[in-house]
Each structure stands twice: as structure tokens, then as C-alpha cells.
Amino acid sequence: EIVLTQSPGTLSLSPGERATLSCRASQSVSSSYLAWYQQKPGQAPRLLIYGASSRATGIPDRFSGSGSGTDFTLTISRLEPEDFAVYYCQQFGSSSWTFGQGTKVEIK
Amino acid sequence: EVQLLESGGGLVQPGGSLRLSCAASGLTFSSYAMSWVRQAPGKGLEWISSISGSAVSTFYADSVKGRFTISRDNSKNTLYLQMNSLRAEDTAVYYCASRVLAYFDYWGQGTLVTVSS
Numbered sequence: 702e703i704v705l706t707q708s709p710g711t712l713s714l715s716p717g718e719r720a721t722l723s724c725r726a727s728q729s730v731s732s733s734y735l736a737w738y739q740q741k742p743g744q745a746p747r748l749l750i751y752g753a754s755s756r757a758t759g760i761p762d763r764f765s766g767s768g769s770g771t772d773f774t775l776t777i778s779r780l781e782p783e784d785f786a787v788y789y790c791q792q793f794g795s796s797s798w799t800f801g802q803g804t805k806v807e808i809k
Numbered sequence: 810e811v812q813l814l815e816s817g818g819g820l821v822q823p824g825g826s827l828r829l830s831c832a833a834s835g836l837t838f839s840s841y842a843m844s845w846v847r848q849a850p851g852k853g854l855e856w857i858s859s860i861s862g863s864a865v866s867t868f869y870a871d872s873v874k875g876r877f878t879i880s881r882d883n884s885k886n887t888l889y890l891q892m893n894s895l896r897a898e899d900t901a902v903y904y905c906a907s908r909v910l911a912y913f914d915y916w917g918q919g920t921l922v923t924v925s926s
Contacts, residue, residue, distance in 0.1 A: 736912035738854075745904055745916040746846075746854060757914065789854055793911035796868045798844070798856040 703728050703794050705801035713809040720777040722804045724790035729770050734793040737766055737775045740803075741786045749788075750775065780806070811835040811915045813905050818920030825895050825924070831888040831905030831917055839863070839883040842908040845890050847901035848919075855901075858890065859908055873899075895924045 704727040714720055724735070732753040738746040748757040750766035753773060763778040777784055785808050790801040817829040831843070844859040858879040859868045867879050878891040888905050900923050906913035 734911040738913075740854075745918055746913075747916070748912060748914050751909075751912045751914075791854075791856075791912065797870070798859070798911075798913075800854040800856065803853045 702797055703730060703792055703799055705790050705792055705799055707788075707790060707801035707804045709804060710802075711805045711807060713807050714780055715809045716780050716782055718780050720775075720780055720784070720806055722775040722777075722788055722790075722806075724768075724773040724775070724801050726771045726773075726792060728794075730773075730792045730794065732769050735766075735768070735773050736791045738789045738791065739784075739786050740789065746789065777806075782808075811907070813907065813915055813917035815903065815905050815917045815920040818903065818922045820923045820925065821895055822926050823896060823924055826891070826893045827895065827922060829890040829892065829903055829905075829920060829922070831890075833886045833888065833905075833907070836907065836915070838881075838886040842910075843879075843881060843888045844906050844908045844913060845879065845888075846904045846906055846913065846916075847899075847922075848904070849898070849901040852901075860888070892922070895922075897924050900924045 706725045708723045735753040737750040740746040754766045765776045787803045787805045789803050812834045814832045857870045857873050860879045876894045880889045902919040904919045905917045907915045
């Protein structure tokens with residue numbers, strides 16, 4: 702099973718700042734099979750990025766994804782108040798889907 | 810608009826059983842693979858099971874294999890999760906989600922399952 706490790710665990714930033722979230726896989730992951738989700742308290746997760754770099758429907762262009770192999774990144778170019786949340790990466794491989802443990806982006 | 814509405818959660822004793830349902834609307838249900846993902850209180854997301862659109866293929870995480878069964882009724886646009894031999898560590902919010910090959914595009918709001926005596 703591929704393990705995804707996200708860093709940092711918590712990111713403390715101010716609105717308007719740039720956020721860079723990392724997701725590292727224990728084995729190589731196909732870029733087509735890497736996604737990112739946002740979850741706010743009391744809400745279901747929301748798909749942000751699929752295929753490592755494609756934005757889901759309705760996702761603002763301040764969200765971008767990049768990476769390949771074992772290292773993937775989610776970047777939020779300028780944090781808006783509504784972006785403070787927990788972010789998860791997720792991969793698919795060998796008929797199994799796994800999530801990272803999450804990165805919390807909090808207001809500094 | 811796609812809507813997924815879970816139901817069937819509640820309090821159950823260890824060793825007990827529960828069946829969750831997920832009613833779907835706004836999508837061609839039979840064309841979509843579906844999944845269950847859970848989240849223990851204060852914890853991260855855990856995929857537990859998926860089923861193909863035709864129900865021919867099913868997949869399970871090791872943590873629930875042999876205890877949980879995923880199924881669907883395409884005539885009713887409904888997904889199910891039969892959970893047997895429940896344990897305290899199965900306590901979580903259970904989400905149903907539609908799946909496009911490798912990722913989960915639409916999610917329900919979740920139903921809470923609490924396993925406790």
C-alpha cells in the first residue's frame with residue numbers, strides 16, 4: 702500500500718500570503734492518480750485538484766497543483782479567508798485509494 | 810445538481826450490525842462508480858470500499874474486508890454499506906462519494922456511526 706505523507710502538519714499564514722503544501726508518496730504515483738481535497742469543519746471534503754494539476758469544476762485559479770513521481774505540491778497563491786481549512790492529498794493504485802494525514806492551514 | 814444523501818447511522822453495540830444507505834440524484838447513477846470514505850472523530854480520511862457502476866467489481870480496505878459489504882441498486886439510485894462485527898474503531902462519519910477512476914468528485918454530507926456499549 703502506498704503511504705502519503707503530508708507536510709507541514711499545520712501551516713500558519715495570513716490572508717494574502719502564499720501557501721505551499723507538500724505530499725510525498727512512499728512509492729511512485731501516476732500523476733493521473735493524484736488528487737487534492739479541501740475540508741472545512743463540519744463539512745464534507747471538496748475535490749480541488751485531480752490528475753495532480755487539473756482544477757475541478759468551480760475551483761478558483763489561485764489553487765494549483767504540481768509534481769510527479771513521489772513529490773506533489775498544492776499551492777494557494779493568495780490566501781482568501783475562506784481558504785483556511787484542512788487539505789488532503791489522495792492517490793489511487795493497485796485497486797486501493799489512500800489519503801494523506803492532512804495539512805491544516807490556519808490563520809496566523 | 811448532484812446530491813448524495815447518506816442515512817442509517819446511529820449508535821450500535823460492539824459486535825453489532827448496521828446498514829448505511831446513500832441516495833443519489835442529479836447524476837446517471839449506473840454510470841458512476843461509488844465509494845464509502847470514513848473519518849473518525851478528529852482524524853483524517855480513510856477510504857474503505859468502492860463498487861463499479863455495474864456492481865461487477867468491488868474493492869475493500871484491509872481494515873473492513875470480511876466485515877463490510879458494499880452494494881448498489883441502480884433501479885433505486887442507491888448505494889449501501891452493510892457493516893457487521895462492528896468495533897469501537899469503526900466509529901466515524903461515513904461519507905458516500907461518486908468516483909471517477911482515481912478520485913472522488915461528489916460527496917454526501919455524511920452519517921455518524923458510533924460503536925459503543
